[in-house]
Amino acid sequence: xxxxxxAGLLLPPAGWLLLFLLVxxxxxxxxxxxxxxLEVLGTASTFGLVRRSLVMxxxxxxLCLLLGYPLAWxxxxxxxxxxxxxxxxVVLPFWTNLxxxxxxxxxxxxxxxxxxxxxxxLLGITHNFLPFMVLPLYGSIERLPRSLLEAAQNLGxxxxxxxxxxxxxxxxxxxxxxxxxxxIPALGTFAIPELLGGASVRMIGSQIDHCxxxxxxxxxxxxxxxxxxVTLGLTWVYHRLRRTGGIV
Amino acid sequence: xxxxxxxLRGVTRxxxxxxxxxxxxxxxxxxxxxxxxxxxxxxxxxxxxxxxGFDAPDEGQVxxxxxxxxxxxxxxxxxxxxxxxxxxFPHLSVGENVAFGPKLRGKPGxxxxxxxxxxxxxxxxxxxxxxxxxxxxxxxxxxxxxxxxNGPRVLLLDEPLGALDRKLRKGLQEELRRLxxxxxxxxxxxxxxxxxxxxxSDRIAxxxxxxxxxxxxxxxxxxxxxxxFVAEFVGTANLxxxxxxxxxxxxxxxxxxxxxxxxxxxALLRPENFRFGPDGRPATVEEALYLGATTRVILRAGARRIxxxxxxxxxxPGAEVKVSFAPExxxxxxx
Numbered sequence: 086x087x088x089x090x091x092a093g094l095l096l097p098p099a100g101w102l103l104l105f106l107l108v109x110x111x112x113x114x115x116x117x118x119x120x121x122x123l124e125v126l127g128t129a130s131t132f133g134l135v136r137r138s139l140v141m142x143x144x145x146x147x148l149c150l151l152l153g154y155p156l157a158w159x160x161x162x163x164x165x166x167x168x169x170x171x172x173x174x175v176v177l178p179f180w181t182n183l184x185x186x187x188x189x190x191x192x193x194x195x196x197x198x199x200x201x202x203x204x205x206x207l208l209g210i211t212h213n214f215l216p217f218m219v220l221p222l223y224g225s226i227e228r229l230p231r232s233l234l235e236a237a238q239n240l241g242x243x244x245x246x247x248x249x250x251x252x253x254x255x256x257x258x259x260x261x262x263x264x265x266x267x268x269i270p271a272l273g274t275f276a277i278p279e280l281l282g283g284a285s286v287r288m289i290g291s292q293i294d295h296c297x298x299x300x301x302x303x304x305x306x307x308x309x310x311x312x313x314x315v316t317l318g319l320t321w322v323y324h325r326l327r328r329t330g331g332i333v
Numbered sequence: 334x335x336x337x338x339x340x341l342r343g344v345t346r347x348x349x350x351x352x353x354x355x356x357x358x359x360x361x362x363x364x365x366x367x368x369x370x371x372x373x374x375x376x377x378x379x380x381x382x383x384x385x386g387f388d389a390p391d392e393g394q395v396x397x398x399x400x401x402x403x404x405x406x407x408x409x410x411x412x413x414x415x416x417x418x419x420x421x422f423p424h425l426s427v428g429e430n431v432a433f434g435p436k437l438r439g440k441p442g443x444x445x446x447x448x449x450x451x452x453x454x455x456x457x458x459x460x461x462x463x464x465x466x467x468x469x470x471x472x473x474x475x476x477x478x479x480x481x482x483n484g485p486r487v488l489l490l491d492e493p494l495g496a497l498d499r500k501l502r503k504g505l506q507e508e509l510r511r512l513x514x515x516x517x518x519x520x521x522x523x524x525x526x527x528x529x530x531x532x533x534s535d536r537i538a539x540x541x542x543x544x545x546x547x548x549x550x551x552x553x554x555x556x557x558x559x560x561x562f563v564a565e566f567v568g569t570a571n572l573x574x575x576x577x578x579x580x581x582x583x584x585x586x587x588x589x590x591x592x593x594x595x596x597x598x599x600a601l602l603r604p605e606n607f608r609f610g611p612d613g614r615p616a617t618v619e620e621a622l623y624l625g626a627t628t629r630v631i632l633r634a635g636a637r638r639i640x641x642x643x644x645x646x647x648x649x650p651g652a653e654v655k656v657s658f659a660p661e662x663x664x665x666x667x668x
Contacts, residue, residue, distance in 0.1 A: 236420040238407040239385055240434035240483065247408075250433075254424045 113306045120303025126311055135311065138289040141203070142272040145210040146218075149267045150260065152211070153218035157259075160219075161226040172223065175216050183213060187280045194281070201283040209277040214270060218263040225259025226252075265323055273312055338363050338487050338519040339384060343393035346379050346543075353379050355543035356393070361487070361521060366513050368522045368530040371540035372566070377523045380540075381489050384521070386410050398486055408437075413480035417492045419472045421464040427451070427475050428460035434483040450482035451475075453512060470501045474508075481512070487519045494529070506533055527567045531555060539563050555603075561666055564601050569640050572666070573600040582665065586635050588614075590663045599666045604629065604642035606662040613657030621648035632656065 117123055125131055160171045178186060190209055194200040229252060237247035253260075275290030282291070289312055296305030339361040346354040354376040361367045369377040382388040383395055386407035395402045397410060413434070421430050431447045440446060451457055454474040464472055473493055480488055490509075494502045510533050513520045524530050530537050531551040538548045539562075547559040558564035561572065575584035575598070582592035582600055590600035616634040630648050632639040634656070641656065648654075 230418070230420065232416055232418055232420040233422060235387055235407070236414070236416060236422070237433070238387075239412075239414045240479070241408050241437040242433075243406070243408050246437070251422060255422075 113309050116302050117306035117310050120306075122301075122303030122305070122307035125304040125307050131308070131311075134287065134289055134292055134308075135315070137203075137286075138272055139315075141206060141210065141278075141288055142268050145207055145214065145271050146264050146268045148207070148211045149215050149218040150264065153215055153222055153263065154260075157219050157222035157226050160223055161229075172220075175219050178213075178216065183276055184280075186213065187277055191280055200281055201285050203282070203286050206278045206282040206286045206288070209281045210271050210274060213274075213277060214267040217266040217270070221262040221266065222256065222259045225256040225262075229255050261323065261327070265320070268319070269316055272316065336363050337361065337396075338365075338398060339521060340396040340399070341380075341384075341393065342396070344380070344383060344390045344395060345392035346376070346383060346388065347391045348379075352543050354383070354390070357540075357543070357545055358393075359538060359545065359548065361519060364517045364519055366510070366520045366522065366533060366535045368524060368534040368537045369540055370524055370527060370530040370537050370567070373525055375540040376543040377540050378491060381414070381491050381521070381523055384487070385412055385414050385489055411486040413483050413485040413488055415473075415476050415480050415488065415490045415493045417495050419464075419476045421472055421475055421479070423464055425464075426460065427456065427462050427464065427467070430464065430475060431479045431482050433479065438483070446482055450478040453481065453515070454478045454508070469497055470505060473497065473505065477509075477512070481516060481518065485518070487521055490520060490522045492524055493522075494526075495524075502529075509533065531567065539566060541566075557664060558601065558666065561599065564664075564666060569604050571602045571604070571639050571641075573602070574598075575600070577665075586637060590665065591660050592665045594665065594667075601664045601666055602658055602662065604640050606658050607639070607641035607643070607656050608658060609641075609643060609646055609654055609656060611655060613655035616654055616656050618648050618650055618652045618654060620650055 156175075160168055160175075163171060187209055190205075190212065191200055194205050194208075199205055233251050233255070234244075234247050237251045238244065242250060273290045274288065275294045278286055278288040278291040279294060282288070287295070289308055293305045293308045293312070296302065296308065337360045339359070341357050341359045344354055344357045345352060357376075357380060369380065371377050379388060383390050384397070386402065386405060386409075389403070397412065402410065422433065425433070428447050428451070431450050432443050435443050435446050447460070448457070451460060454477050456471065456474055456478065459467070459471070459475070464475060467475065473496075476493070493509075494505055497505065506529060509520075509522075522530070522533065531554070534551055536548060536550055537554050539546045539554060541562050547554060547563045549557075554563060554567050558567065558570075561570075564570040564572070573582070573584045573588050573590065575582045575588070575590075577583075577592040577595055577598050579593065579595045580591070582590045582598055584600075588600075592598055592600070614634055616632040616639065618630055619633050619638075620631040622629040622631075624642075627642045627644040628646070628648060630641045630643060632641055632654070639656070
């Protein structure tokens with residue numbers, strides 16, 4: 086393919102990204118600096134908000150990992166036909182809208198007065214993002230030869246030790262990918278804390294939504310920048326770890 | 334009981350309604366190079382899995398060092414397995430692979446143990462390398478070092494040379510044999526390659542469809558096969574079917590063999606049993622395959638096809654020859 090034709094093919098997506106990603110991002114930056122929104126970042130309430138968001142995202146990522154690993158392990162051990170069916174079931178929730186699913190959870194929790202609690206938000210996030218954890222985990226577990234686990238046991242490792250010394254390090258790429266895929270959207274999620282947490286369990290995403298809707302775009306823009314910074318920072322750390330071999 | 338490292342008593346394994354291993358009884362002596370020889374699917378790998386504890390017999394007993402192993406998990410068995418696929422840990426270096434077993438068992442002096450095991454398989458300088466950077470033959474030697482470093486009661490080898498090319502295989506066969514003698518370790522070697530089994534083993538068990546057809550030294554298996562299956566699976570067999578009158582077995586096309594048993598039977602002649610000379614039965618050379626040290630000759634005598642081997646005659650396809658054999662070289666097989 087000639088360079089000219091390649092450029093012609095790349096122009097529309099590049100233009101699309103420029104127009105609808107960079108231009109609004111520019112507006113956000115301007116809004117954050119103009120209205121004095123950056124001052125919001127220094128307040129104690131923002132600190133609490135960020136801390137709660139991080140705790141929620143970390144906890145839900147860990148829950149997804151704890152639930153998702155055995156599930157992915159089980160699916161990888163099934164016969165091919167059962168495997169395809171189970172993977173289909175894992176992604177089936179995506180056939181309905183997030184809002185519908187979250188409202189359904191709300192109606193389930195309300196009779197027990199469990200809504201508007203941190204636990205409800207955690208449940209909602211874990212429920213929604215579990216497939217993002219299962220799919221990459223399945224990918225790396227499925228590629229793990231079972232003979233390696235047998236070799237470890239044959240050399241004197243109990244099944245648990247064989248798992249820790251062989252399966253865990255060899256599926257680390259899947260674990261890392263799954264955690265990133267769950268953690269980043271969980272950190273910025275707004276519909277789930279909005280519906281299941283309400284005003285009492287606000288996260289950074291739902292606070293941004295709240296700011297923009299209640300005529301405080303400067304604070305909303307500043308929080309948006311903060312969220313982007315945190316996400317980019319964590320992604321950078323992840324890539325550093327990968328390169329230095331901290332994560333395979 | 335001390336001299337038997339592995340003992341199988343009527344071991345049976347049923348998978349999907351099929352008796353994959355069917356009433357196998359075997360005793361493997363200490364320090365013996367014992368081969369399980371059979372076509373693929375004959376149950377030899379299932380047998381290895383039951384000895385190493387990854388599978389359990391439905392009937393019968395597996396004894397290691399005279400002790401019943403029922404319910405003993407794989408990691409508590411004093412056997413080590415060399416996998417056909419090598420099964421090296423890709424995230425560990427060669428040295429760490431070899432150290433895996435001794436570390437788990439808390440043995441002292443691990444660096445020395447690892448160095449000595451790698452020396453045994455002639456991979457002294459490979460300790461820091463990753464398995465992925467090694468050739469197939471080198472990987473197989475690492476797998477061997479990783480197993481022998483534990484000094485197991487029995488080393489189980491599951492077609493360890495199956496994935497290697499012929500020349501490499503020959504070299505590793507000799508190395509395995511040397512290793513086994515030096516270590517005086519009991520080797521249980523699974524293969525479908527009869528040449529390999531004949532050249533390496535002290536004793537061989539020939540298996541078919543989950544059953545043992547014959548156990549014996551390579552010479553016994555080759556020269557006195559117990560039945561047609563063994564005769565045809567191990568080496569090349571010329572079989573002459575006929576009926577015996579209690580003194581001579583006669584085929585329909587007039588071949589005669591000494592045979593004391595009455596009734597229908599078959600006589601066996603190996604390719605090297607045929608003599609070429611002025612006397613004998615006329616035959617036509619169909620094909621001559623030069624093998625280096627000898628020539629393999631495909632002959633036709635009437636409707637009969639004969640495979641013979643000879644080392645000094647220059648055969649041309651279409652040539653007329655006369656073949657004979659010494660009666661004592663023939664062997665009678667029950668029908």
